Amino acid sequence: MDAIEACHQVSTLARLFARSVAAYGYSASACGAFRPIGGDAKPEFYFCNWPETWTALYTQRNLAPHDFTITEVRRQSSPYTWLTAKAARRLSAKEEAFWKEVTEMGWADGLSIPIHGPGGQLAFVTMTGGERTATPVQRAHLRCLAILTHERARKLCGFEREQGPRDLLTPRELECLRKVGAGKSDRAIGEDLGIARTTVKYYLDRARQKLGARTRAQAFAQLALWGET
Known part of the structure:
Protein backbone atom coordinates (compact mmCIF):
# COMPACT_ATOMS: atom_id res chain seq x y z
CA MET A 1 0.00 0.00 0.00
CA ASP A 2 2.93 2.35 0.68
CA ALA A 3 3.97 1.90 -2.95
CA ILE A 4 0.71 3.53 -4.06
CA GLU A 5 1.45 6.72 -2.13
CA ALA A 6 4.97 6.70 -3.54
CA CYS A 7 3.69 6.90 -7.14
CA HIS A 8 4.23 10.31 -8.72
CA GLN A 9 2.85 9.51 -12.18
CA VAL A 10 -0.50 8.04 -13.18
CA SER A 11 1.22 5.63 -15.58
CA THR A 12 3.31 4.22 -12.74
CA LEU A 13 0.23 3.90 -10.55
CA ALA A 14 -1.65 2.12 -13.34
CA ARG A 15 1.16 -0.44 -13.77
CA LEU A 16 1.31 -1.03 -10.03
CA PHE A 17 -2.44 -1.57 -9.85
CA ALA A 18 -2.33 -3.95 -12.81
CA ARG A 19 0.32 -6.08 -11.10
CA SER A 20 -1.63 -6.06 -7.84
CA VAL A 21 -4.95 -7.24 -9.29
CA ALA A 22 -3.23 -9.81 -11.50
CA ALA A 23 -2.57 -11.78 -8.32
CA TYR A 24 -6.35 -12.15 -8.01
CA GLY A 25 -6.81 -13.31 -11.60
CA TYR A 26 -7.73 -9.98 -13.21
CA SER A 27 -5.95 -8.96 -16.40
CA ALA A 28 -7.79 -5.75 -17.36
CA SER A 29 -8.78 -2.82 -15.15
CA ALA A 30 -9.71 0.85 -15.08
CA CYS A 31 -10.14 3.67 -12.59
CA GLY A 32 -12.13 6.88 -12.95
CA ALA A 33 -14.93 9.10 -11.71
CA PHE A 34 -18.14 10.74 -12.83
CA ARG A 35 -17.42 14.39 -13.57
CA PRO A 36 -18.55 17.05 -13.09
CA ILE A 37 -20.51 16.29 -9.94
CA GLY A 38 -24.22 16.50 -10.66
CA GLY A 39 -26.97 15.07 -12.79
CA ASP A 40 -25.14 15.41 -16.11
CA ALA A 41 -21.94 13.72 -14.91
CA LYS A 42 -20.15 11.37 -17.30
CA PRO A 43 -17.45 8.78 -16.62
CA GLU A 44 -13.92 10.12 -16.96
CA PHE A 45 -11.05 7.66 -16.75
CA TYR A 46 -7.88 8.33 -14.77
CA PHE A 47 -6.25 5.24 -16.26
CA CYS A 48 -7.19 2.12 -18.22
CA ASN A 49 -5.22 -1.12 -18.20
CA TRP A 50 -7.08 -2.47 -21.21
CA PRO A 51 -6.03 -4.36 -24.32
CA GLU A 52 -5.45 -1.95 -27.18
CA THR A 53 -8.27 -3.53 -29.18
CA TRP A 54 -10.77 -2.84 -26.38
CA THR A 55 -9.55 0.69 -25.84
CA ALA A 56 -9.99 1.46 -29.54
CA LEU A 57 -13.42 -0.16 -29.70
CA TYR A 58 -14.61 1.51 -26.50
CA THR A 59 -13.57 4.93 -27.78
CA GLN A 60 -14.63 4.62 -31.41
CA ARG A 61 -18.10 3.29 -30.58
CA ASN A 62 -18.57 5.59 -27.57
CA LEU A 63 -19.47 2.68 -25.28
CA ALA A 64 -19.07 4.59 -22.00
CA PRO A 65 -22.73 5.78 -21.75
CA HIS A 66 -23.90 2.16 -22.18
CA ASP A 67 -21.30 0.53 -19.93
CA PHE A 68 -23.54 -0.65 -17.11
CA THR A 69 -20.58 -2.34 -15.40
CA ILE A 70 -19.58 1.23 -14.49
CA THR A 71 -22.86 3.17 -14.39
CA GLU A 72 -24.25 0.67 -11.87
CA VAL A 73 -22.05 2.34 -9.24
CA ARG A 74 -24.78 5.00 -9.03
CA ARG A 75 -27.04 2.40 -7.41
CA GLN A 76 -24.52 0.42 -5.37
CA SER A 77 -22.35 1.09 -2.35
CA SER A 78 -20.52 -2.26 -2.17
CA PRO A 79 -18.45 -4.16 -4.76
CA TYR A 80 -20.55 -6.06 -7.29
CA THR A 81 -19.92 -8.43 -10.17
CA TRP A 82 -20.77 -7.50 -13.71
CA LEU A 83 -23.24 -10.38 -13.95
CA THR A 84 -25.00 -9.09 -10.83
CA ALA A 85 -25.31 -5.66 -12.42
CA LYS A 86 -26.62 -7.24 -15.62
CA ALA A 87 -29.24 -9.27 -13.76
CA ALA A 88 -30.43 -6.23 -11.79
CA ARG A 89 -31.57 -4.24 -14.79
CA ARG A 90 -33.48 -4.54 -18.03
CA LEU A 91 -30.80 -3.87 -20.62
CA SER A 92 -31.44 -1.39 -23.39
CA ALA A 93 -30.55 -2.32 -26.96
CA LYS A 94 -27.29 -0.37 -26.66
CA GLU A 95 -26.45 -2.02 -23.35
CA GLU A 96 -27.08 -5.42 -24.94
CA ALA A 97 -24.73 -4.44 -27.77
CA PHE A 98 -22.12 -3.36 -25.21
CA TRP A 99 -22.37 -6.71 -23.39
CA LYS A 100 -22.00 -8.57 -26.69
CA GLU A 101 -18.71 -6.73 -27.28
CA VAL A 102 -17.59 -7.61 -23.73
CA THR A 103 -18.22 -11.33 -24.19
CA GLU A 104 -16.52 -11.30 -27.58
CA MET A 105 -13.41 -10.09 -25.75
CA GLY A 106 -13.60 -13.33 -23.77
CA TRP A 107 -14.74 -11.65 -20.55
CA ALA A 108 -17.50 -13.60 -18.82
CA ASP A 109 -17.66 -11.49 -15.68
CA GLY A 110 -15.83 -8.81 -13.73
CA LEU A 111 -15.80 -6.86 -10.49
CA SER A 112 -16.66 -3.17 -10.03
CA ILE A 113 -16.03 -1.18 -6.86
CA PRO A 114 -18.09 1.99 -6.21
CA ILE A 115 -16.39 4.85 -4.36
CA HIS A 116 -18.68 7.49 -2.88
CA GLY A 117 -17.35 10.75 -1.47
CA PRO A 118 -18.67 13.98 0.05
CA GLY A 119 -20.91 16.27 -1.93
CA GLY A 120 -22.08 13.59 -4.34
CA GLN A 121 -18.63 12.52 -5.52
CA LEU A 122 -18.89 9.22 -7.37
CA ALA A 123 -15.96 7.16 -8.62
CA PHE A 124 -15.25 3.61 -9.72
CA VAL A 125 -12.60 0.96 -10.10
CA THR A 126 -13.43 -1.98 -12.33
CA MET A 127 -11.57 -5.14 -13.37
CA THR A 128 -12.05 -8.31 -15.37
CA GLY A 129 -10.22 -11.28 -16.88
CA GLY A 130 -10.18 -15.02 -16.39
CA GLU A 131 -12.88 -17.16 -14.83
CA ARG A 132 -11.94 -16.74 -11.18
CA THR A 133 -14.53 -15.34 -8.76
CA ALA A 134 -13.13 -13.32 -5.86
CA THR A 135 -13.90 -14.61 -2.37
CA PRO A 136 -15.40 -12.24 0.23
CA VAL A 137 -11.96 -11.79 1.81
CA GLN A 138 -10.38 -11.09 -1.58
CA ARG A 139 -13.12 -8.57 -2.36
CA ALA A 140 -12.35 -6.76 0.88
CA HIS A 141 -8.65 -6.59 -0.05
CA LEU A 142 -9.48 -5.40 -3.57
CA ARG A 143 -11.83 -2.75 -2.20
CA HIS A 150 -8.43 6.00 -6.79
CA GLU A 151 -7.46 8.56 -4.16
CA ARG A 152 -3.89 8.67 -5.45
CA ALA A 153 -5.03 8.84 -9.09
CA ARG A 154 -7.41 11.70 -8.29
CA LYS A 155 -4.63 13.72 -6.71
CA LEU A 156 -2.17 13.01 -9.52
CA CYS A 157 -4.78 14.11 -12.07
CA GLY A 158 -5.25 17.41 -10.25
CA PHE A 159 -8.70 16.73 -8.81
CA GLU A 160 -7.72 16.79 -5.15
CA ARG A 161 -10.28 19.47 -4.38
CA GLU A 162 -13.79 19.03 -5.74
CA GLN A 163 -16.17 21.93 -6.16
CA GLY A 164 -18.70 22.12 -3.36
CA PRO A 165 -22.00 24.00 -2.95
CA ARG A 166 -20.19 27.19 -1.89
CA ASP A 167 -18.37 27.15 -5.25
CA LEU A 168 -21.46 26.36 -7.31
CA LEU A 169 -24.22 28.40 -5.68
CA THR A 170 -24.74 32.12 -5.18
CA PRO A 171 -25.03 33.42 -1.58
CA ARG A 172 -28.78 33.90 -2.05
CA GLU A 173 -29.26 30.35 -3.36
CA LEU A 174 -27.34 28.99 -0.37
CA GLU A 175 -29.40 31.08 2.01
CA CYS A 176 -32.70 29.88 0.57
CA LEU A 177 -31.60 26.25 0.59
CA ARG A 178 -30.50 26.46 4.22
CA LYS A 179 -33.92 27.80 5.17
CA VAL A 180 -35.52 24.84 3.37
CA GLY A 181 -33.49 22.64 5.70
CA ALA A 182 -34.97 24.54 8.62
CA GLY A 183 -38.43 23.48 7.42
CA LYS A 184 -39.56 26.84 6.07
CA SER A 185 -41.98 27.29 3.18
CA ASP A 186 -41.32 29.49 0.15
CA ARG A 187 -43.63 32.12 1.60
CA ALA A 188 -41.82 32.11 4.97
CA ILE A 189 -38.42 32.26 3.29
CA GLY A 190 -39.59 35.19 1.18
CA GLU A 191 -40.79 37.05 4.27
CA ASP A 192 -37.46 36.44 6.03
CA LEU A 193 -35.45 37.71 3.08
CA GLY A 194 -37.82 40.40 1.87
CA ILE A 195 -38.31 38.86 -1.57
CA ALA A 196 -41.29 37.41 -3.44
CA ARG A 197 -42.28 33.76 -3.08
CA THR A 198 -41.75 33.28 -6.82
CA THR A 199 -38.21 34.61 -6.47
CA VAL A 200 -37.55 32.10 -3.68
CA LYS A 201 -38.76 29.31 -5.95
CA TYR A 202 -36.45 30.56 -8.71
CA TYR A 203 -33.42 30.50 -6.39
CA LEU A 204 -34.25 27.03 -5.10
CA ASP A 205 -34.82 25.60 -8.56
CA ARG A 206 -31.49 27.04 -9.68
CA ALA A 207 -29.72 25.58 -6.64
CA ARG A 208 -31.26 22.17 -7.26
CA GLN A 209 -30.23 22.18 -10.92
CA LYS A 210 -26.66 23.27 -10.17
CA LEU A 211 -26.24 20.48 -7.62
CA GLY A 212 -27.75 17.87 -9.92
CA ALA A 213 -30.49 17.10 -7.39
CA ARG A 214 -34.00 16.00 -8.30
CA THR A 215 -35.63 17.46 -5.21
CA ARG A 216 -34.97 20.22 -2.71
CA ALA A 217 -34.43 17.60 -0.03
CA GLN A 218 -31.65 16.03 -2.09
CA ALA A 219 -30.10 19.44 -2.66
CA PHE A 220 -30.13 20.19 1.06
CA ALA A 221 -28.63 16.75 1.75
CA GLN A 222 -25.67 17.77 -0.38
CA LEU A 223 -25.22 20.87 1.76
CA ALA A 224 -25.16 18.63 4.82
CA LEU A 225 -22.56 16.33 3.26
CA TRP A 226 -20.30 19.32 2.66
CA GLY A 227 -20.92 20.76 6.12
CA GLU A 228 -22.57 23.86 4.65
CA THR A 229 -25.75 23.80 6.74
Missing part, protein backbone atom coordinates in the same frame (compact mmCIF):
# COMPACT_ATOMS: atom_id res chain seq x y z
CA CYS A 144 -9.09 -1.30 0.02
CA LEU A 145 -6.66 -1.39 -2.88
CA ALA A 146 -9.20 0.32 -5.17
CA ILE A 147 -9.97 3.12 -2.71
CA LEU A 148 -6.29 3.91 -2.15
CA THR A 149 -5.53 3.73 -5.87
Whole structure:
Protein backbone atom coordinates (compact mmCIF):
# COMPACT_ATOMS: atom_id res chain seq x y z
CA MET A 1 0.00 0.00 0.00
CA ASP A 2 2.93 2.35 0.68
CA ALA A 3 3.97 1.90 -2.95
CA ILE A 4 0.71 3.53 -4.06
CA GLU A 5 1.45 6.72 -2.13
CA ALA A 6 4.97 6.70 -3.54
CA CYS A 7 3.69 6.90 -7.14
CA HIS A 8 4.23 10.31 -8.72
CA GLN A 9 2.85 9.51 -12.18
CA VAL A 10 -0.50 8.04 -13.18
CA SER A 11 1.22 5.63 -15.58
CA THR A 12 3.31 4.22 -12.74
CA LEU A 13 0.23 3.90 -10.55
CA ALA A 14 -1.65 2.12 -13.34
CA ARG A 15 1.16 -0.44 -13.77
CA LEU A 16 1.31 -1.03 -10.03
CA PHE A 17 -2.44 -1.57 -9.85
CA ALA A 18 -2.33 -3.95 -12.81
CA ARG A 19 0.32 -6.08 -11.10
CA SER A 20 -1.63 -6.06 -7.84
CA VAL A 21 -4.95 -7.24 -9.29
CA ALA A 22 -3.23 -9.81 -11.50
CA ALA A 23 -2.57 -11.78 -8.32
CA TYR A 24 -6.35 -12.15 -8.01
CA GLY A 25 -6.81 -13.31 -11.60
CA TYR A 26 -7.73 -9.98 -13.21
CA SER A 27 -5.95 -8.96 -16.40
CA ALA A 28 -7.79 -5.75 -17.36
CA SER A 29 -8.78 -2.82 -15.15
CA ALA A 30 -9.71 0.85 -15.08
CA CYS A 31 -10.14 3.67 -12.59
CA GLY A 32 -12.13 6.88 -12.95
CA ALA A 33 -14.93 9.10 -11.71
CA PHE A 34 -18.14 10.74 -12.83
CA ARG A 35 -17.42 14.39 -13.57
CA PRO A 36 -18.55 17.05 -13.09
CA ILE A 37 -20.51 16.29 -9.94
CA GLY A 38 -24.22 16.50 -10.66
CA GLY A 39 -26.97 15.07 -12.79
CA ASP A 40 -25.14 15.41 -16.11
CA ALA A 41 -21.94 13.72 -14.91
CA LYS A 42 -20.15 11.37 -17.30
CA PRO A 43 -17.45 8.78 -16.62
CA GLU A 44 -13.92 10.12 -16.96
CA PHE A 45 -11.05 7.66 -16.75
CA TYR A 46 -7.88 8.33 -14.77
CA PHE A 47 -6.25 5.24 -16.26
CA CYS A 48 -7.19 2.12 -18.22
CA ASN A 49 -5.22 -1.12 -18.20
CA TRP A 50 -7.08 -2.47 -21.21
CA PRO A 51 -6.03 -4.36 -24.32
CA GLU A 52 -5.45 -1.95 -27.18
CA THR A 53 -8.27 -3.53 -29.18
CA TRP A 54 -10.77 -2.84 -26.38
CA THR A 55 -9.55 0.69 -25.84
CA ALA A 56 -9.99 1.46 -29.54
CA LEU A 57 -13.42 -0.16 -29.70
CA TYR A 58 -14.61 1.51 -26.50
CA THR A 59 -13.57 4.93 -27.78
CA GLN A 60 -14.63 4.62 -31.41
CA ARG A 61 -18.10 3.29 -30.58
CA ASN A 62 -18.57 5.59 -27.57
CA LEU A 63 -19.47 2.68 -25.28
CA ALA A 64 -19.07 4.59 -22.00
CA PRO A 65 -22.73 5.78 -21.75
CA HIS A 66 -23.90 2.16 -22.18
CA ASP A 67 -21.30 0.53 -19.93
CA PHE A 68 -23.54 -0.65 -17.11
CA THR A 69 -20.58 -2.34 -15.40
CA ILE A 70 -19.58 1.23 -14.49
CA THR A 71 -22.86 3.17 -14.39
CA GLU A 72 -24.25 0.67 -11.87
CA VAL A 73 -22.05 2.34 -9.24
CA ARG A 74 -24.78 5.00 -9.03
CA ARG A 75 -27.04 2.40 -7.41
CA GLN A 76 -24.52 0.42 -5.37
CA SER A 77 -22.35 1.09 -2.35
CA SER A 78 -20.52 -2.26 -2.17
CA PRO A 79 -18.45 -4.16 -4.76
CA TYR A 80 -20.55 -6.06 -7.29
CA THR A 81 -19.92 -8.43 -10.17
CA TRP A 82 -20.77 -7.50 -13.71
CA LEU A 83 -23.24 -10.38 -13.95
CA THR A 84 -25.00 -9.09 -10.83
CA ALA A 85 -25.31 -5.66 -12.42
CA LYS A 86 -26.62 -7.24 -15.62
CA ALA A 87 -29.24 -9.27 -13.76
CA ALA A 88 -30.43 -6.23 -11.79
CA ARG A 89 -31.57 -4.24 -14.79
CA ARG A 90 -33.48 -4.54 -18.03
CA LEU A 91 -30.80 -3.87 -20.62
CA SER A 92 -31.44 -1.39 -23.39
CA ALA A 93 -30.55 -2.32 -26.96
CA LYS A 94 -27.29 -0.37 -26.66
CA GLU A 95 -26.45 -2.02 -23.35
CA GLU A 96 -27.08 -5.42 -24.94
CA ALA A 97 -24.73 -4.44 -27.77
CA PHE A 98 -22.12 -3.36 -25.21
CA TRP A 99 -22.37 -6.71 -23.39
CA LYS A 100 -22.00 -8.57 -26.69
CA GLU A 101 -18.71 -6.73 -27.28
CA VAL A 102 -17.59 -7.61 -23.73
CA THR A 103 -18.22 -11.33 -24.19
CA GLU A 104 -16.52 -11.30 -27.58
CA MET A 105 -13.41 -10.09 -25.75
CA GLY A 106 -13.60 -13.33 -23.77
CA TRP A 107 -14.74 -11.65 -20.55
CA ALA A 108 -17.50 -13.60 -18.82
CA ASP A 109 -17.66 -11.49 -15.68
CA GLY A 110 -15.83 -8.81 -13.73
CA LEU A 111 -15.80 -6.86 -10.49
CA SER A 112 -16.66 -3.17 -10.03
CA ILE A 113 -16.03 -1.18 -6.86
CA PRO A 114 -18.09 1.99 -6.21
CA ILE A 115 -16.39 4.85 -4.36
CA HIS A 116 -18.68 7.49 -2.88
CA GLY A 117 -17.35 10.75 -1.47
CA PRO A 118 -18.67 13.98 0.05
CA GLY A 119 -20.91 16.27 -1.93
CA GLY A 120 -22.08 13.59 -4.34
CA GLN A 121 -18.63 12.52 -5.52
CA LEU A 122 -18.89 9.22 -7.37
CA ALA A 123 -15.96 7.16 -8.62
CA PHE A 124 -15.25 3.61 -9.72
CA VAL A 125 -12.60 0.96 -10.10
CA THR A 126 -13.43 -1.98 -12.33
CA MET A 127 -11.57 -5.14 -13.37
CA THR A 128 -12.05 -8.31 -15.37
CA GLY A 129 -10.22 -11.28 -16.88
CA GLY A 130 -10.18 -15.02 -16.39
CA GLU A 131 -12.88 -17.16 -14.83
CA ARG A 132 -11.94 -16.74 -11.18
CA THR A 133 -14.53 -15.34 -8.76
CA ALA A 134 -13.13 -13.32 -5.86
CA THR A 135 -13.90 -14.61 -2.37
CA PRO A 136 -15.40 -12.24 0.23
CA VAL A 137 -11.96 -11.79 1.81
CA GLN A 138 -10.38 -11.09 -1.58
CA ARG A 139 -13.12 -8.57 -2.36
CA ALA A 140 -12.35 -6.76 0.88
CA HIS A 141 -8.65 -6.59 -0.05
CA LEU A 142 -9.48 -5.40 -3.57
CA ARG A 143 -11.83 -2.75 -2.20
CA CYS A 144 -9.09 -1.30 0.02
CA LEU A 145 -6.66 -1.39 -2.88
CA ALA A 146 -9.20 0.32 -5.17
CA ILE A 147 -9.97 3.12 -2.71
CA LEU A 148 -6.29 3.91 -2.15
CA THR A 149 -5.53 3.73 -5.87
CA HIS A 150 -8.43 6.00 -6.79
CA GLU A 151 -7.46 8.56 -4.16
CA ARG A 152 -3.89 8.67 -5.45
CA ALA A 153 -5.03 8.84 -9.09
CA ARG A 154 -7.41 11.70 -8.29
CA LYS A 155 -4.63 13.72 -6.71
CA LEU A 156 -2.17 13.01 -9.52
CA CYS A 157 -4.78 14.11 -12.07
CA GLY A 158 -5.25 17.41 -10.25
CA PHE A 159 -8.70 16.73 -8.81
CA GLU A 160 -7.72 16.79 -5.15
CA ARG A 161 -10.28 19.47 -4.38
CA GLU A 162 -13.79 19.03 -5.74
CA GLN A 163 -16.17 21.93 -6.16
CA GLY A 164 -18.70 22.12 -3.36
CA PRO A 165 -22.00 24.00 -2.95
CA ARG A 166 -20.19 27.19 -1.89
CA ASP A 167 -18.37 27.15 -5.25
CA LEU A 168 -21.46 26.36 -7.31
CA LEU A 169 -24.22 28.40 -5.68
CA THR A 170 -24.74 32.12 -5.18
CA PRO A 171 -25.03 33.42 -1.58
CA ARG A 172 -28.78 33.90 -2.05
CA GLU A 173 -29.26 30.35 -3.36
CA LEU A 174 -27.34 28.99 -0.37
CA GLU A 175 -29.40 31.08 2.01
CA CYS A 176 -32.70 29.88 0.57
CA LEU A 177 -31.60 26.25 0.59
CA ARG A 178 -30.50 26.46 4.22
CA LYS A 179 -33.92 27.80 5.17
CA VAL A 180 -35.52 24.84 3.37
CA GLY A 181 -33.49 22.64 5.70
CA ALA A 182 -34.97 24.54 8.62
CA GLY A 183 -38.43 23.48 7.42
CA LYS A 184 -39.56 26.84 6.07
CA SER A 185 -41.98 27.29 3.18
CA ASP A 186 -41.32 29.49 0.15
CA ARG A 187 -43.63 32.12 1.60
CA ALA A 188 -41.82 32.11 4.97
CA ILE A 189 -38.42 32.26 3.29
CA GLY A 190 -39.59 35.19 1.18
CA GLU A 191 -40.79 37.05 4.27
CA ASP A 192 -37.46 36.44 6.03
CA LEU A 193 -35.45 37.71 3.08
CA GLY A 194 -37.82 40.40 1.87
CA ILE A 195 -38.31 38.86 -1.57
CA ALA A 196 -41.29 37.41 -3.44
CA ARG A 197 -42.28 33.76 -3.08
CA THR A 198 -41.75 33.28 -6.82
CA THR A 199 -38.21 34.61 -6.47
CA VAL A 200 -37.55 32.10 -3.68
CA LYS A 201 -38.76 29.31 -5.95
CA TYR A 202 -36.45 30.56 -8.71
CA TYR A 203 -33.42 30.50 -6.39
CA LEU A 204 -34.25 27.03 -5.10
CA ASP A 205 -34.82 25.60 -8.56
CA ARG A 206 -31.49 27.04 -9.68
CA ALA A 207 -29.72 25.58 -6.64
CA ARG A 208 -31.26 22.17 -7.26
CA GLN A 209 -30.23 22.18 -10.92
CA LYS A 210 -26.66 23.27 -10.17
CA LEU A 211 -26.24 20.48 -7.62
CA GLY A 212 -27.75 17.87 -9.92
CA ALA A 213 -30.49 17.10 -7.39
CA ARG A 214 -34.00 16.00 -8.30
CA THR A 215 -35.63 17.46 -5.21
CA ARG A 216 -34.97 20.22 -2.71
CA ALA A 217 -34.43 17.60 -0.03
CA GLN A 218 -31.65 16.03 -2.09
CA ALA A 219 -30.10 19.44 -2.66
CA PHE A 220 -30.13 20.19 1.06
CA ALA A 221 -28.63 16.75 1.75
CA GLN A 222 -25.67 17.77 -0.38
CA LEU A 223 -25.22 20.87 1.76
CA ALA A 224 -25.16 18.63 4.82
CA LEU A 225 -22.56 16.33 3.26
CA TRP A 226 -20.30 19.32 2.66
CA GLY A 227 -20.92 20.76 6.12
CA GLU A 228 -22.57 23.86 4.65
CA THR A 229 -25.75 23.80 6.74
